[in-house]
Amino acid sequence: MSTWASADPVSSGALLAVRDLKVTFPTEDGLVKAVDGLTFDLRAGETLGIVGESGSGKSVTSQAIMGLHRGSRAKVEGQIVFDGRDLLKIVDDDLRRMRGRDIAMIFQDPLSALHPYYTVGNQIVEAYRIHNDVSKAAARAHVIDMLDRVGIPNPQKRIDQYPHEFSGGMRQRAMIAMALVNSPRLIIADEPTTALDVTVQAQILNLLVDLQKEFGSSIIIITHDLGVVAELADNIMVMYGGKAVEGSSADEIFYEAEHPYTWGLLQSMPRIDAVKQARLQPIAGNPPSLINPPSGCAFHPRCAFRDDERLGCSSVVPRFEISDEHPTRCLIPQAERRAIFQTQIETRTA
Amino acid sequence: MTISRRTTALAVLAVTSVLSVAACGGGGGTTGGSGNGSTGSAAAGSKGGTVFWLTKRPAEHLDPQRTYIGRDLSIENRLFYRDLVSFPVGKQGEEATKPVADLATDTGQSSEGGKVWKFTLRDGVKWQDGKDITCEDLKYGFSRGFATDVITGGPNYQLGYLDVPNKDGLPTYNGPYKKAAQADFDKAVTCEGKTITYHFNKPWADFPLAIASLRSFSPYRADQDKGDKSNYAVFSSGPYMLQGTWQKGKGGTFVRNTNYDPKTDQTGRKALPDKVVITEGLTNEIINQRLIADSGEDKFAVTDRAIPGSMYSQVDSNPTVKDRSTLVNSPFTDYLLPNFNSDVMKNPKVRQALAMATDKTAYITALGGDKAATPSKSIVNPELPGYQPNPAFTAPDSGDTAAAKKLLEEAGVPLPVKIKYTYSGGTPTSDNSAAALKQGWDKAGFSTTLDPLTDTYYDVIQNPNTKSDVYWGGWGADWPSAATVTAPLFDSVLNGVGTNPKSNGQDYGNYASDTVNKLFNQARNAATTDEANSLYQQADVQLGKDTAYIPLSVTKFYYLHGSGVTGYAQSAASNGYPDLGSIGAKQ
């Protein structure tokens, strides 16, 4: 990767090119800027990890790509170019036809994401038949095949069971089968393993990796868990307060992290592999308000390295240079940032 | 009779008083003036059509011996239960409450100072199946009232009057079902051909009034009697008979009885409509709205439900509706009873002060104004024969606060005088009227606590030990005579005051006076009604002197009827309710 994103989203060659995406919700207390100027490219077959805490805007982003904000009070601006077409400009019905067929989604909690009153098979067959004019029997055979491929044992029997009769892991497998049933080119997985136990998470992550190889889909994986993206992602974008603060290849983010917030995340996480369990170093304070975000750098009230006098952290808005290979929304000069990371940030890696 | 406002099923009977009907909705506020009993639509009607009677309260009994509601007693008499004597149709004033011969050839012969009464049946009077009405039927009907465990709810006067042996307070004769001591009864009531003779244990001067007012003495066919199962059965001796069965809560339809011969009937029953339909269970608002609307069948409708206060303006503002309204005195009076068991009320000056301070005007305003009630001067209804304003009650209608204050000072009790007023409450009207009384009393130096009771009211005030100072009371006479007013209410011997520790009977104020008791006894034994009336008047004067009661008001009946109704009349003969004896449907 040479630059984070190309200047022209249409000719970028990326499967998905998001440019200056903004999602706002009007509320009684004011306008919530859930996503505030997001730009990234995703190439075919690649995996992008979006990392952030609650309220960072990562899930809103995924729903904006799916067009799920349509018909709600949310306002979506910018460009979401998928395969050369701007999804924000096409009519509802065209977008609907693309959902599930070209872009599919896997949700966090498979129990609530599946309809409790319909069998798993019914719901997957429905997802298939809405985009493919096939008989029920053919669809059913296809779905049984899909269930088998995502590792659900005895799919002929399981297809007629209800979601509550599945275990958590099996449900997420079923969700994945539903997402893959139309061989989409893009899969958005929104915290796909957060609700699962760690051994099940391992199974699901393995499955995703295998299936990506098989289907060649691109994946956006949204998570708060750095461990999950470390395993899956080619590129990583770290979000804070509705904005990308840092983006680059996975290696860069883990071994050359440049943003103080990313440092904070790395340092505050207890590590299973840390021999020396030093005291955790939390990020002070609380996440920012999305209605009245802090002036200047949104992270400055919590930043241990802020330098108002020299850099104007509380007044100057830092930029996210998409032409960089490793854009970082920080006012500290890059050389200094690298030095700080090398000398002051313990990555806790053994 | 009790208690016009009581909400329970305790049988309430209103009989008679000479009621004046103020024609065309006029005459509001007149205290029982005399008037024409019929309205403008009362031009002699023609036969045919259907008359509808709309009402709320369901009939509890259609069995003559069990009926004890003024409305039902009147309807039964006019439509299907003839009696030996009845009140005449189409008469007003005193005439209306003079019994005339009906099944009997005359109004009865008394002997032995009123202890023996004899009636002879007319020829040609028949049941609805064509069989003759016999003396045995009369005797059987009378006998049924003695089966007090089966024939419940009726007036029961026969128990106290008939000359048969008693045991434990009840006659040993127990009616035609179990027939214990039947011989005693056969001796007391005898048939000789068509002549029936009643033997009483004391003079019963106004016995014909009782026959005309109640249905206790109606004939009954033994072969039709199924005891309690006959409660809603109608086996007619009158101009109409029941079509099909009576439906409780809904009503019934009465059609002409072909075996009724108008020639045998001298009471003036006109029997104009071909059908009379009685519908019960409707609300007051619906009934009166339908009568205001006056459309369809409702043109031929009458009711016994007063216009609700909320609808007065609708009636007043529409002359055609107002023309169809009538306002008459009812047989009911309201009054107060000082509790003679209360220490403070034992002081006669306090009782007088209470009477003096009582603001009847405010009380009536709270009841709904002059269309709901009118101030009264005695516990006896002004329309009863022998009525006279009680001279003891000199206060103006709105009370005399100054005089009351003075009386209280004379009484020598510390002021303010704390009193508790117990009344049958639970409705806004009753609570407001109680508050109106309290206001008048408190101005004069009383300090009143209000004590509203609901369905336990009579159980509480019948208890001589109840700690309260003043009670509310309501009454209507069983037949047009003071005999059914003051005597049952204030005879301490009859009511067991001072002898029965648990109950004061109907002498709720626990009043006891030898003088009054003696006058009542003399009146009961009087051979003529005039003599009796004079004695009851003396007793009332004494009651006033003792302030045994404080009169409040006479309830008014403010009714609507349909524009197609002819011969509309309300009179004492029909207990103040529409008289089906004269009413017809315009053709």
Place this chain on the structure above:
Amino acid sequence: MTDLPTSGRTPDDEPAAASTSTATSTPSSAPTSTPTSTPTATPPSAHDASRDRTSGASGGRRFSRRRKAADDDVALGEVILEVTDLKKHFPMHTSGIIRRAADPVKAVDGISFSVRKGETLGLVGESGCGKSTAGRTLLQLLQPTSGSIRYKGKDVTNADPKELRKLRNEMQMVFQDPYGSLNPRQTVGTIIAAPFHIQGIKPEGGIKAEVQRLMERVGLNPEHYNRFPHEFSGGQRQRIGIARAVALRPKVIVCDEPVSALDVSIQAQVVNLLEDLQDEFELTYVFVAHDLAVIRHISDRVAVMYLGKIMELATRDELYENPLHPYTQALLSAVPIPDPRRENKRERILLKGDLPSPINPPSGCVFHTRCPRYREDLSEAERTRCTTEVPVIQGEEDHRVACHFAGPPKVDVI
């Protein structure tokens, strides 16, 4: 100086006489509070790490409070809580017109361990393993089905309500859901003051002053005394829950997933707070969690649970660096590490299938149905042993395993 095995929190200048060191009896044997010296039980690294963490401002304070501990029956590092063969079964009934008792859900099925004053025992496992039930049964929020709980050497398993009330003074709980466990209609002041009112205790200076002091101590603004829970963020709510739990200066706190609902950056704040409070008040924690990284960070010793039973119980670093139970190995190997290069090299031990029902757990070793070692490495005869014989937890004091064929993993799990 004497090392205190596993607790590792005694300052260097602690007089040796004050603590002759402790050890727990083996859970399967009769409970005893007699300390026996096993100085070799604690690997030095654990001790050092703890000291790193607790060095600094809190060290002095901790020492000054050490004297107070002499009033207690239990000195720092001695067994304060001992659980023997604890079972919690939830009754079930049959279907049919007349219901009969059926096989119960064996949520906790015979666990034994001891906790020493001042240490943190981590209770880890996946959902349905019984760790939360175990925590609640420990506090007798749930009535144990059988087994015994000894607190300060005294059997409190079936304490009468009066004793229980006293016990609740000393044993508290911090819950997972910081919002769900706080009454939304009460102010924070009222919530934190509740234990004083319930137990009828009047702290010096009045309840309000004490509550505000507590709020300050857990990092809340004392001026927010009159605010309601919904006005606080998730992390702050958990601080409220912690303030409430430490209000009565308890000796033992059961923390049930106290940080799993929180974001990473906030989670670290709360973990640090819990550690500071432990040092300051000499608290003993039973820390129930599913996050193996958090458990590794906070615990002195760790018990791994599966289907109501303890699979492996060891000092922290023993467990993580030398896991002997195949289940522990699979569990550890499943945790993704935020280190892509390492992650790419790791080989996962994947478990097959789903968790069996706790109503009819597998015979013999409950883990055998999913055990990679059973599946891949054992002979037929050995397998028979797994399916018929329930393994007893056994081994060195600092590392005990319930596996017939315990041994190190074939690959590096971390």
Place this chain on the structure above:
Amino acid sequence: MFAYVVRRIFVGAIMLVVMSLVTYLLFFAAPSDPARFTCGKNCSPELIEQNRKALGYDKPVFVQYGQFLKGVFVGREFPDDPELKKSAPETIAECPAPCLGYSPLQSDTVSSLIATAAPVSISLALAAFILWMVLGISGGVIAALYKGRLIDRALVGSALIVYSFPTFFIGLSLYIFVAIKWQLTPIPVYTSISDGGIGPWLYGLFLPSLTLALIYIAGYIRLTRAFVLESMGEDYIRTARAKGLTQRRILGKHTMRAALTPIATVAGLDLGGLLAGAIITETVFNYNGLGKLAVQAATTYDLPTTVGIVIVAATFIITANIVVDVLYAVIDPRVKYS
């Protein structure tokens, strides 16, 4: 499932026994004397005592209750007076099992009273039920779909207004304005199908059932709206959209199925309660159903009728509960009874 239903019915039967017993006990604990109501104002204490005996109220309450139970299983005769039966057998009322008693105030067996009143209440309840389900659910769905728009506000606002009026007021207003003043309908009178056929039956039911339905429509619009909105916010609806389903299919299949399940439950219970009589509506429109019978019985201290209606009402409600629970298991595959 079968075992579950059998068990529920068994428990329901026990509840009926307990409820009838409690009614008995409450009746006798009340301060009013039922015997006092059997005779007029000239009632002497002797007469009251005699009537108390004739009614059987002189016996201990448990003996009376025992007789009641006996009546339920083997039948009774009223009055229970061998002497009277011998001398005047025609006056004895037969009450075959299951005998719920004989009302001396109504001169009829309770079973016959209920048999007369029940069709009225059931007709009314069913007519109202159909009206309110159709109008309430469609109104609620429309309000939910146009959430926040004028039509939503109009529907919810008018529902709120209707909801805040007492039934009595609505019934009386409809009666007075529609039937009396404007004469858009005839005066509502209940006519049974056997008396007048289907037409008059429906005609008579129109206003009272509309009255009853209006109250429920208001509630059901709000309820349906809330459930549809709640369901529209569910994760599985988001999944359905993400699958690319059409809006119509999402609403028709996914949203409604979830929203209607709780409504079916509430509706079943509401209907069960209404079958036992709509007191106010029946009173206003003079419909002699169970509700009116109940009020009459309660205000006149008519114990046998009161107990009978309590049992019938409880049977309806218990049955409705069982049916709703079974229905729930049919609708929601997650629910299993054992």
